Amino acid sequence: MDTLFELMPGKSAIITKIETGINLNNKISCLNIRKNKQVQKITNQPLNGPIVIKIDNCQIALGKGIAQKIFIKTLK
Amino acid sequence: MKKIFILGNPNVGKSTLFSHMTGVQVIASNYPGTTVEFKQGETLIDNQKYQLIDVPGTYSLKGNNDAENAAIDMFNNSDIIINIIDATNLERNLLLTYQLLQKKIPMIIAVNFIEEAQHKGIEINYQKLEEILGVKVVKITATTAQGIKNLTQNISNIKNPKKDLNLTNSQIWKEIGKTIKETQHLSIKKHSFKERLEDLTIKPITGIPIGIIAIVLIFMLIRIIGEGLITYIFDPLFNLFLPLLNQISQSINNEFIHDILIGKLINGNIDFVESMGLLTTGLYVPLAMILPYIVSFYLILSLFEDTGYLPRLSTLVDSIMHKFGMHGLAIVPMMLGFGCNVPGVFATRILETKKQRFIVTTLTAITVPCMAQIAMIYGLLGNYGVKALTIVFTTLLLVWIITAILLNKFTKGKTPETFIEIPPIRFPTLKSLLKKSWFRTKGFLKEAIPFVLLGVFIVNILYVTGIIDFVARFTQPIVTNIMGLPKETVGSLIVGFLRKDVAVGMLVPLGLTMKQMIIASFVLTMYFPCIATFIVIFKELGLKDTIKSTIIMIVSTLLVSGTLNLIL
Numbered sequence: 322m323d324t325l326f327e328l329m330p331g332k333s334a335i336i337t338k339i340e341t342g343i344n345l346n347n348k349i350s351c352l353n354i355r356k357n358k359q360v361q362k363i364t365n366q367p368l369n370g371p372i373v374i375k376i377d378n379c380q381i382a383l384g385k386g387i388a389q390k391i392f393i394k395t396l397k
Numbered sequence: 398m399k400k401i402f403i404l405g406n407p408n409v410g411k412s413t414l415f416s417h418m419t420g421v422q423v424i425a426s427n428y429p430g431t432t433v434e435f436k437q438g439e440t441l442i443d444n445q446k447y448q449l450i451d452v453p454g455t456y457s458l459k460g461n462n463d464a465e466n467a468a469i470d471m472f473n474n475s476d477i478i479i480n481i482i483d484a485t486n487l488e489r490n491l492l493l494t495y496q497l498l499q500k501k502i503p504m505i506i507a508v509n510f511i512e513e514a515q516h517k518g519i520e521i522n523y524q525k526l527e528e529i530l531g532v533k534v535v536k537i538t539a540t541t542a543q544g545i546k547n548l549t550q551n552i553s554n555i556k557n558p559k560k561d562l563n564l565t566n567s568q569i570w571k572e573i574g575k576t577i578k579e580t581q582h583l584s585i586k587k588h589s590f591k592e593r594l595e596d597l598t599i600k601p602i603t604g605i606p607i608g609i610i611a612i613v614l615i616f617m618l619i620r621i622i623g624e625g626l627i628t629y630i631f632d633p634l635f636n637l638f639l640p641l642l643n644q645i646s647q648s649i650n651n652e653f654i655h656d657i658l659i660g661k662l663i664n665g666n667i668d669f670v671e672s673m674g675l676l677t678t679g680l681y682v683p684l685a686m687i688l689p690y691i692v693s694f695y696l697i698l699s700l701f702e703d704t705g706y707l708p709r710l711s712t713l714v715d716s717i718m719h720k721f722g723m724h725g726l727a728i729v730p731m732m733l734g735f736g737c738n739v740p741g742v743f744a745t746r747i748l749e750t751k752k753q754r755f756i757v758t759t760l761t762a763i764t765v766p767c768m769a770q771i772a773m774i775y776g777l778l779g780n781y782g783v784k785a786l787t788i789v790f791t792t793l794l795l796v797w798i799i800t801a802i803l804l805n806k807f808t809k810g811k812t813p814e815t816f817i818e819i820p821p822i823r824f825p826t827l828k829s830l831l832k833k834s835w836f837r838t839k840g841f842l843k844e845a846i847p848f849v850l851l852g853v854f855i856v857n858i859l860y861v862t863g864i865i866d867f868v869a870r871f872t873q874p875i876v877t878n879i880m881g882l883p884k885e886t887v888g889s890l891i892v893g894f895l896r897k898d899v900a901v902g903m904l905v906p907l908g909l910t911m912k913q914m915i916i917a918s919f920v921l922t923m924y925f926p927c928i929a930t931f932i933v934i935f936k937e938l939g940l941k942d943t944i945k946s947t948i949i950m951i952v953s954t955l956l957v958s959g960t961l962n963l964i965l
Contacts, residue, residue: 330600347566351456352818353489355570364600370716371725371815373599378485378517378821380595382712382725384814 323395326372326388328362334393335359341390352381354391398448401440401552402472404497405481406490407454408820410509410539412436414481415451417542418549422836423451426702427820428729430454430747435471443553450475453746456489457566458496477555478504479548481539484514484521485821488577495569498530499562503555506534507548513821518586526580531559540829591822598709599819608713611706615697622693623772631685635669642667642676657857663906670777671906679853682773682902683845690772691841694736695834703825703833707732708817715815721798722805722812724748727757734765736837738930741765742937751942752810758934759804759946762926763953764797766897769845773901774918781911788965789918796923796957800949844929845896852892852899859888879955880920881962882913893921894928912965916958924954 328334336358339346353376354360363373363380371382403411407429416422419438425431436451452468459469472478480497482490497504506526514521527534533551537544564572597603642659646667649655659667660674667674669681701707707729711718715725726747734741741761745754766774778785859865868891869876869884876882876890885907893900904917925947926934935943 347457347459348816350566350570351489351492352816353486363596366712366716367601368716370719371712373712373819377488378519379489380599380819380821381817382708382715382819383816386814387816 322392324389325360325362325374325383325391325393326385328360328393328395330362330364333359333361333396335396336391337394338392339390340392341387345387345390349383349387349391352379353377354381354383359396360393398439398446399476400448400450400474401477401479402450402452402475403479403481404452404468404472404493405454406456406483406486406493407818409454409481409483409490410537411454411481412451413539414479414507414509414537414545415449417539417545419449422832424833424836426699426707427705427823427825428702428708429818429820430729430744431702433743433746435467440549442549445553447477447552455493457492473500475502477552478502479552480504480506481537482506482508484508484510485517485519487514487519487521487581488573491573491576492566492569494530495562495564495572498532498558498560499564501557503557504532505548505551505555506530506532507537507544508534509537509539511536511538513823516586516589518584520582520584522580522582526576529576529579532556540826591824594822595819598706598822599712601713604709604713608710611701611710615701618697619690619693622696623690626689626692627685631689635681635685639667645676653861656861657854660857661906670902673853673856673903673906675850675853678902679850682853682898683769683842683849686776687769687772687845687898688838688841690768690775691736692834692838694768695837696830698732698736699830699833699837700825701732703823703830705820705822708819712815712817712819719812719815720805721801722756722808723753723801724812724815724817726815726817727753730757731761731765734761735768735771737767737769737841738762738765738926739933742930742933745937749813750810752808753812755808755810755938755942755946756801756804758938759949760797760801762930762934762946763800763923763950764793766793766922767927769841769896769898770901770922773898774922777901777905778914778918781914785911785915788915792919792957792961793922796953800953804949845898848896849899852896855895856888856892856899856903859891865891875955879962880916880958882917882920883907883909886917889917889921890924894925897921897927912962915965916961919961920954920958923950923957925950 336356358376361375363375365372369385371384372388373380373382403415405411412423412425412432418440421438423436432453438449440447440449452471455465455468478497480494523534535544535548535551537548598607646659658674658676660672660677663671667677669677672678711725711728718725718727730741730744733744738761742758745757748754865888869887872887873884876884876886889900889903892903900921
């Protein structure tokens with residue numbers, strides 16, 4: 322299964338599973354990163370930098386490690 | 398007096414509302430985490446006084462950093478809550494709302510950014526929302542103060558929340574899901590110009606060139622506006638003032654009083670920089686040399702803050718900054734530090750861990766000269782040509798890099814991965830920019846002028862009483878042998894504790910060579926923060942880390958000045 326990290330820039334996906342600790346999960350759920358939410362990848366920053374996504378109307382930057390714990394199903 | 402707390406997610410307009418309701422102006426910007434401390438003010442509603450409290454924004458009642466936790470700890474003693482919600486992000490804003498409803502404190506909801514939501518194709522049924530939540534919901538536009546009257550009218554007959562809720566977070570999210578379905582309708586809109594700009598500034602291929610242009614533009618604009626103000630406004634004004642000063646100078650017979658008020662005459666004339674009198678240097682330095690750059694810096698900073706560009710720039714540099722143990726977001730406190738180190742150190746609260754705060758605070762204190770100091774270095778070292786300025790600023794950058802690497806290596810603790818909300822691009826009005834810059838400039842005038850005058854006064858006392866000579870004898874080995882500076886520089890270093898700008902000014906009459914001037918500018922930047930900054934560092938870091946930070950400052954100052962003395 323792909324994670325948010327692998328999602329191609331410009332593509333949208335549905336979040337299927339989040340495998341983080343409880344604290345991180347609380348933190349990211351506050352910004353709407355939750356199961357069944359639709360996300361769009363805006364870009365990856367170079368040199369292992371953060372990825373940028375858009376959920377609803379909000380752009381969010383998150384580190385590679387966090388992105389790899391968020392599993393998705395890419396939308397066609 | 399009843400206490401009203403303004404609570405909400407970061408960057409929803411709490412501070413703007415607070416300013417409108419209390420008349421107490423506070424800094425509001427377009428990035429999450431502008432407010433890191435509590436601000437209090439009073440407001441009159443129906444002839445009754447209320448205490449209004451603006452707190453740092455928080456996404457939920459379980460905070461993610463110290464600023465958020467502070468907000469959560471405090472609100473328990475509130476009598477009334479104004480919960481501000483961002484209409485463009487209704488769903489996630491409702492988490493905090495539901496958590497607050499469970500606290501059974503009288504509450505009113507103010508929905509902000511109504512128009513922006515409409516532009517984005519978001520339609521909200523506010524009446525339905527009010528029914529579901531069981532508390533009054535009012536629409537406001539915080540920036541233009543629209544709807545605030547309606548909000549205050551509803552406060553005097555505010556009621557406890559109708560609902561009796563006791564839900565866990567996952568149950569709350571389910572409730573929110575239902576609420577959103579019933580109250581929000583989305584229609585698809587074409588990408589607006591702002592949205593396209595949001596993408597262009599964050600994608601590296603376009604964002605990096607834009608970032609470089611932005612930084613160059615920042616420096617150029619600050620210089621052009623600052624120099625323009627000096628040449629066309631402040632210097633001519635002081636030249637008008639000169640004949641009056643000459644008259645005063647001639648009419649004072651007492652040498653001591655003349656020294657204090659007018660200072661020493663240089664070749665028989667008053668010299669605004671060198672004379673060191675209260676009416677000459679004491680006024681000229683803060684008003685004609687520094688103020689223009691302060692005005693120009695804050696105008697540009699406000700522009701970059703309010704457009705929402707800073708978090709974008711921090712995302713672009715995030716991977717580089719992580720190599721130094723910091724988030725990209727650490728550029729925000731350091732940029733504020735260029736204005737004045739005090740708000741810079743306060744702003745480190747937006748970083749979550751102690752390690753990051755220690756690194757950023759120490760780096761700011763050592764390598765980020767404040768605008769007042771930069772203006773003085775620029776004004777004085779500029780006489781020696783571009784080369785001298787280049788040496789100073791590139792060496793500062795090098796010291797920044799080396800110190801950051803070492804601090805990252807030897808500071809215990811973690812730097813968690815980046816996770817930040819990037820605010821939308823917004824275009825501030827010229828009026829709001831001018832207002833914000835004026836507010837900050839006023840702050841500078843209030844703090845700086847008395848201290849500069851005091852600094853100039855102390856300089857005179859130190860010379861007259863011979864204290865400078867006395868201290869100079871003790872410190873001569875360090876100052877002369879390591880730094881290669883004449884022993885008279887000690888006077889400037891002593892005053893540097895109080896005001897760095899006056900200290901730089903004191904170097905002028907010493908007749909330093911270019912090399913000495915460069916080293917002295919450095920030492921003054923690095924050796925110790927001014928007293929105001931030092932107090933804030935102590936408050937923020939505590940005793941142990943402040944001592945650590947201070948030792949790092951002194952050691953690095955000796956190393957850098959010694960090295961420069963050898964190689965220049």
